[in-house]
Amino acid sequence: MAKRIDVKDVNIYYGKFRAVDDVTLHVPPKQVTAFIGPSGCGKSTMLRTLNRMHEVVPGARVEGQVLLDGENIYASSVDPVQVRRTVGMVFQSPNPFPTMSIRDNVVAGLKLAGTRNKKQLDEIAEQALRGANLWNEVKDRLSKPGGGLSGGQQQRLCIARAIAVQPDVLLMDEPCSALDPISTLAIEDLISELKKDYTIVIVTHNMQQAARVSDETGFFNVPGVGEPGRLVEFNDTEKIFSNPDEQATEDYISGRFG
Amino acid sequence: MTTDTLQSAERASPFQHLSGVRKAKNYLASVLVTCSFLIALIPLGWLLVTVVTKGYRALVSERWFTHSLSGVMPEQFAGGIYHALYGSIAQGVMCAIIAIPLGVFTGIYLAEYGRGWLARSVTFMVDILSGVPSIVAALFIFALWISVFGFPKSAFAVSLALVLLMLPIVIRSTEEMLRLVPDQLREASYALGVPQWKTIVKVVLPTAYSGMVTGMMLAMARVLGETAPVLVLVGYSRSINYNVFDGNMASLPLTIMNELLNPEPAGVARMWGAALTLILLVMIFNLMAAVLSRFSAVKSS
Numbered sequence: 001m002a003k004r005i006d007v008k009d010v011n012i013y014y015g016k017f018r019a020v021d022d023v024t025l026h027v028p029p030k031q032v033t034a035f036i037g038p039s040g041c042g043k044s045t046m047l048r049t050l051n052r053m054h055e056v057v058p059g060a061r062v063e064g065q066v067l068l069d070g071e072n073i074y075a076s077s078v079d080p081v082q083v084r085r086t087v088g089m090v091f092q093s094p095n096p097f098p099t100m101s102i103r104d105n106v107v108a109g110l111k112l113a114g115t116r117n118k119k120q121l122d123e124i125a126e127q128a129l130r131g132a133n134l135w136n137e138v139k140d141r142l143s144k145p146g147g148g149l150s151g152g153q154q155q156r157l158c159i160a161r162a163i164a165v166q167p168d169v170l171l172m173d174e175p176c177s178a179l180d181p182i183s184t185l186a187i188e189d190l191i192s193e194l195k196k197d198y199t200i201v202i203v204t205h206n207m208q209q210a211a212r213v214s215d216e217t218g219f220f221n222v223p224g225v226g227e228p229g230r231l232v233e234f235n236d237t238e239k240i241f242s243n244p245d246e247q248a249t250e251d252y253i254s255g256r257f258g
Numbered sequence: 259m260t261t262d263t264l265q266s267a268e269r270a271s272p273f274q275h276l277s278g279v280r281k282a283k284n285y286l287a288s289v290l291v292t293c294s295f296l297i298a299l300i301p302l303g304w305l306l307v308t309v310v311t312k313g314y315r316a317l318v319s320e321r322w323f324t325h326s327l328s329g330v331m332p333e334q335f336a337g338g339i340y341h342a343l344y345g346s347i348a349q350g351v352m353c354a355i356i357a358i359p360l361g362v363f364t365g366i367y368l369a370e371y372g373r374g375w376l377a378r379s380v381t382f383m384v385d386i387l388s389g390v391p392s393i394v395a396a397l398f399i400f401a402l403w404i405s406v407f408g409f410p411k412s413a414f415a416v417s418l419a420l421v422l423l424m425l426p427i428v429i430r431s432t433e434e435m436l437r438l439v440p441d442q443l444r445e446a447s448y449a450l451g452v453p454q455w456k457t458i459v460k461v462v463l464p465t466a467y468s469g470m471v472t473g474m475m476l477a478m479a480r481v482l483g484e485t486a487p488v489l490v491l492v493g494y495s496r497s498i499n500y501n502v503f504d505g506n507m508a509s510l511p512l513t514i515m516n517e518l519l520n521p522e523p524a525g526v527a528r529m530w531g532a533a534l535t536l537i538l539l540v541m542i543f544n545l546m547a548a549v550l551s552r553f554s555a556v557k558s559s
Contacts, residue, residue: 053449056445058373084449084450085450095445098556112460
């Protein structure tokens with residue numbers, strides 16, 4: 001189950017442009033790690049390299065190593081499809097499949113991987129929806145389209161979809177940025193529960209959110225336009241928000257820039 | 259600024275006053291737009307009224323949809339359009355069977371896989387193909403299929419020419435509909451560990467399905483009315499010929515052309531009847547497009 005991630009000397013490129021420069025960090029298992037920083041600092045790009053989603057963009061590539069429990073996911077023998085099955089992802093805006101019902105959305109990953117057993121799928125759907133705190137709200141309309149739910153419910157549906165395939169790691173790319181405070185609270189509670197079983201990495205623009213939900217925090221910054229983003233500091237969340245090692249971190253957190 | 263001027267500024271509220279010039283411009287624009295619409299409608303309405311009034315008599319005659327013109331004298335009010343209707347549908351369906359899979363796969367390639375020089379050259383070729391006049395497509399098939407390969411003139415040759423005309427429309431509409439599917443859905447699917455081809459088959463295509471069907475049916479409706487290929491590639495027959503690979507075969511445009519040369523009132527009636535039948539056939543395909551896209555898998559609340 002939950003695995004640790006070690007990022008070693010990673011440089012990330014879009015074509016010739018280097019977006020992230022020489023990052024090394026360690027994500028502990030069964031904890032929440034947050035990436036914070038100003039827009040364009042490369043934190044989302046960093047997150048997307050953790051499940052080889054970065055290379056979906058034409059011309060994008062990664063140098064260095066990302067080790068999942070010691071195994072390099074960028075080794076030439078590794079199939080990116082297998083990596084993504086192990087490292088799930090929740091996106092910024094909720095993106096349920098418009099052609100599928102709520103239930104089919106949740107089990108989409110398994111169904112598309114070839115699981116046919118209807119009873120088993122129903123059980124997994126219920127489990128995942130309970131895990132995402134959505135079961136009570138949708139149990140009477142599982143066959144209705146997923147697009148009919150509210151924004152917050154859709155995002156929890158996407159989380160249910162991500163955990164239904166039982167990944168080892170869950171990546172979240174600003175999962176609450178399109179949601180109101182109540183839905184945000186629901187998702188944050190959910191994150192705290194999910195970390196019992198999953199290694200979670202979350203990108204957020206909201207520093208209070210990072211302070212509330214995460215155990216470890218990485219602060220990314222970009223020196224100037226057109227320059228690559230850097231990991232400025234990676235530390236315990238408590239330390240980052242009370243007594244950071246770097247002046248830049250303190251400036252950002254206290255609102256002096258960014 | 260004194261209190262007085264402030265108050266007077268408040269009295270002349272900026273939201274109450276609409277200048278006369280702007281009102282006039284707005285009015286003028288509305289009149290222009292409405293008039294253009296009405297003018298554009300006149301020829302359409304006129305055409306429909308003409309075809310229906312001149313053609314319905316033939317259409318309601320007893321044997322119109324069940325018999326051919328075999329053995330019918332030019333001046334005789336008798337016979338029907340069955341042979342031509344069969345020809346049009348057979349040629350259209352054969353064309354669709356070839357053009358739709360080819361076009362859909364090419365469209366998928368361009369939208370989902372195509373990068374670099376190959377994709378650019380395919381797009382360029384499709385652009386050129388969509389600009390080829392139907393008579394040129396017909397002559398090309400004549401030169402290739404009949405002159406070089408030595409096959410006889412046949413309905414199948416017509417279908418091949420129609421493929422050339424239908425293909426660019428299907429490719430374009432498929433490509434555009436697939437591009438409308440948000441990348442977020444593809445990424446959501448990849449993030450679940452679904453390979454790209456399965457993402458395309460199970461997520462992207464169902465989402466784009468309704469638009470693609472509409473595009474195909476419109477392409478079908480267009481090629482059904484093409485006249486140049488049937489004039490060049492197959493001879494006219496007044497009787498039924500089920501063999502698409504050999505022999506003369508009528509089709510609706512060809513029947514219209516043929517009866518145009520018949521000065522008798524019966525011929526005029528048959529010509530308009532065939533024209534009305536063609537319009538109805540195209541309409542049925544458009545209706546089918548509407549019905550089929552209703553079965554779209556995209557579910558709205």
